[in-house]
Amino acid sequence: MDNLTHTLISIMVGETLHRSVPPSAILTDRARRGVVITVMAIGGNLPDADIIYTGWAGTTPDYLLHHRGHTHTIVGSLALSLALFLAVRLWWRHRKITPRPVDTWFLAGLSTLATLLHIGLDFTNNYGVHPFWPVDNRWYYGDAVFIVEPLLWACAAVLLFTLPGRTMRVLIAVVLAAGLGLSWFSGFVPPSLAALLTLLTLGLAAVSRFASARVALTSGIAAWLALTAMFVVTTRTAESRFEALLADRFPAADTLDIVLTPMPANPVCREVLAVQTTADHYVVRRAFQSLAPAWIPADRCAQLYPSGTGATARLGPVAQASTDEVAWIGELTMRADLLASLATKYCAVDALLQFARAPWAVPKDDGWVAGDLRFDRESGLGLSEVEVGPAKDECPRLPAPWVPPREDLVEVK
Numbered sequence: 001m002d003n004l005t006h007t008l009i010s011i012m013v014g015e016t017l018h019r020s021v022p023p024s025a026i027l028t029d030r031a032r033r034g035v036v037i038t039v040m041a042i043g044g045n046l047p048d049a050d051i052i053y054t055g056w057a058g059t060t061p062d063y064l065l066h067h068r069g070h071t072h073t074i075v076g077s078l079a080l081s082l083a084l085f086l087a088v089r090l091w092w093r094h095r096k097i098t099p100r101p102v103d104t105w106f107l108a109g110l111s112t113l114a115t116l117l118h119i120g121l122d123f124t125n126n127y128g129v130h131p132f133w134p135v136d137n138r139w140y141y142g143d144a145v146f147i148v149e150p151l152l153w154a155c156a157a158v159l160l161f162t163l164p165g166r167t168m169r170v171l172i173a174v175v176l177a178a179g180l181g182l183s184w185f186s187g188f189v190p191p192s193l194a195a196l197l198t199l200l201t202l203g204l205a206a207v208s209r210f211a212s213a214r215v216a217l218t219s220g221i222a223a224w225l226a227l228t229a230m231f232v233v234t235t236r237t238a239e240s241r242f243e244a245l246l247a248d249r250f251p252a253a254d255t256l257d258i259v260l261t262p263m264p265a266n267p268v269c270r271e272v273l274a275v276q277t278t279a280d281h282y283v284v285r286r287a288f289q290s291l292a293p294a295w296i297p298a299d300r301c302a303q304l305y306p307s308g309t310g311a312t313a314r315l316g317p318v319a320q321a322s323t324d325e326v327a328w329i330g331e332l333t334m335r336a337d338l339l340a341s342l343a344t345k346y347c348a349v350d351a352l353l354q355f356a357r358a359p360w361a362v363p364k365d366d367g368w369v370a371g372d373l374r375f376d377r378e379s380g381l382g383l384s385e386v387e388v389g390p391a392k393d394e395c396p397r398l399p400a401p402w403v404p405p406r407e408d409l410v411e412v413k
Contacts (some may be wrong), residue, residue: 001121002148003045004175008156009121009224010044010114011037015162016217017110024103032103033164036110039084043114046080047071047122057397060386061351065400072122073133077115085111124228126261126374128357130402138403139357143239143260144231150179150189150197150265151227157204158220162213176201188306189265190296197265234267235260238289242272242326249320253278256408259358259374268292269301272326273358273373275406277336282409284358284373285318285331293324302327311376312369312385313360332360332373339409342368346388347395356384357405366390 014036024032050071054063070076085108092099099107123129124142131140145152159172180201183194204223208216239258246255259273274285288302299322315330322328339359343350349370353359356372367389375384386394404410 001118001125001145003048005149005152006044006048006118006121007041008153008159008172008175010040010117011163011168012156012159012217012220012224013113013117014040014110015159016221019214019217021106024100024106026097026099026103030164035088035107037168039088039107039110040114043081043084043111044118046084046115047077047118049080053398059348059394059396060381060384061348061355061394061396062398064355064384065351065396065402066398068122068127068129069400069402070133072119072129072131074116074119074131075133077119078112081108081111081115084114124231126259126357128405133401137401139405141259141357142232142235144235144262145228146262146264148264150183151200152224153179154197154201154204155220155224155227157201158208158216158223160205161208162216176205183265186306188263188304190300190304193265193268230267231262234291235262235270238270238272238291241291242274242287242289245326246274246276250276253283256406257357261374263301263304264306266296266304268296269298269304271301271305275358277409280336281333282336282339283331283333284360286315286329286373287318288327288329290325297324298322298327299324302329312371312379312381313362313373313376332362334361336409339370339406342370342388343410346393348386348388348393351396351400352384352386353404353406353410354400354402355405359406359409364389367392 018033018036023029050066050069054066071080088107119129119131123140124145125147126141126143127147128139128141130137153175156172157176160169163169180198183189183197204220207219239260242258243255253276255274255276257275259275261271263269268291270289272287272289276283276285288298288305290296290298290301313332315332318328318331320328338361339353342361343353352370358373359370360373361368361370364387367387369385369387371385375382381387
C-alpha cells in the first residue's frame with residue numbers, strides 16, 4: 001500500500017480513538033491529540049523503514065527479499081512499536097510530563113496498533129507479506145486492493161472538519177483533490193466510477209461538516225472497512241470464476257496459483273495471471289477479467305490498466321478466443337525444470353525465487369534474464385528482474401528465510 005494511504009487511514013483511526021476514550025488527567029486535549037496523530041502517522045509508516053537497509057545492500061535481490069521483510073512481520077512490528085513507545089516516553093520525560101498508567105497503556109496500544117495496521121493494509125494487495133516469521137515463513141497475499149486506491153483516500157474526507165489544525169485540513173483537501181483529479185483525468189478509471197468516487201468524497205466531507213465528530217469518524221471507518229470488504233468479496237468471486245474457466249479451457253494443466261491485480265477505484269476489472277504446469281512445461285497466462293462484462297468488457301479493462309511502458313518477458317498468443325468476460329493477452333511457456341536449474345546455478349535467481357510469485361526466465365546473449373510477471377512493466381530491467389550469465393550473478397548481501405512462493409517448481413531440483 002502507498003504511504004499516503006497508510007498515513008490517512010492511521011490518522012483517521014487515531015483521531016477516532018482519541019475522541020472515544022476519556023480525557024487524560026495529565027495531558028491537555030491538544031497535547032494528547034498531537035501524540036496520537038504523531039504516533040499513528042509515524043507508526044503507520046514505520047515498517048517501511050526497511051528501505052534503509054535494502055538501499056544499503058544495493059542489489060535487486062536484497063530489495064525484493066527485504067522490502068516487506070522482517071519489519072513487516074508481527075515480531076518486527078512489535079519491536080518497532082516498542083521503539084516508538086520509548087521515544088514518546090523519552091519526550092515526555094524531556095518535557096517533565098509524568099503520565100498516569102492509563103496514559104502509558106493508551107500509548108502502548110497506539111504504538112502497537114499503528115505498526116500492525118501497516119501490515120494489515122499491505123496484506124490487501126498482491127505484493128504479499130509474511131507476518132508470522134519465524135514460525136511460518138510463507139508469503140500471504142490479499143489480491144484485493146490496488147496498491148494506490150483513491151477510494152480509501154476518499155474515506156479520509158471525514159477528517160476535513162474533525163481535525164482542529166488548519167494545516168492538516170488543507171493537506172487532506174489537497175490529497176482528496178489530487179485523488180479526484182487522477183481518477184477523472186488519468187484514464188485509469190471509467191467516468192462512471194470516477195463519478196461514484198466523487199460522490200463518496202463529497203458525501204463524507206458533508207458528513208464531516210454537518211454531523212458530530214464521532215458520527216463523522218465512525219462513517220469514515222465504516223466506509224474504509226466496507227470498501228475493503230467489497231474488494232475482498234469481488235476478488236474471491238473473480239478468482240472462483242477464473243479457476244472454473246481454466247479447468248474448462250485447459251483441462252490438461254494443473255493450476256498452481258491465480259494472481260489477481262485489481263484496478264484503482266474499480267471493483268469490476270482485474271488483471272489475472274494464471275500460473276500453471278503441464279506434464280513437462282510451466283506456463284503463465286496473462287488476461288484481463290471483467291465481473292460485469294455488459295457494463296465494462298474485458299478488453300476495456302485492459303485499456304484502463306496502468307501497464308507501464310512495455311515488458312521484458314515476451315508473451316506468445318493464447319490458443320483461446322477472448323470474450324467480453326476475459327481478454328487473453330498472452331502466455332509464456334518454458335520447461336518445468338528450467339527455473340530450478342537456473343536457481344541451482346545462479347544465486348540471484350535462487351534469491352528471486354524466494355519472492356517471485358509468477359516467475360519467468362528468457363535467454364539473453366550468453367545468459368538469462370529472470371523476473372516476476374506481476375511487475376514486468378518496462379522493456380529493460382525493472383523492479384523484479386535480474387540478469388545472470390557466465391560473468392554476471394548479483395548475489396544478495398542479506399540472506400532471507402522466506403519460503404519461495406513457487407516452491408512447487410523449485411523442488412524440481
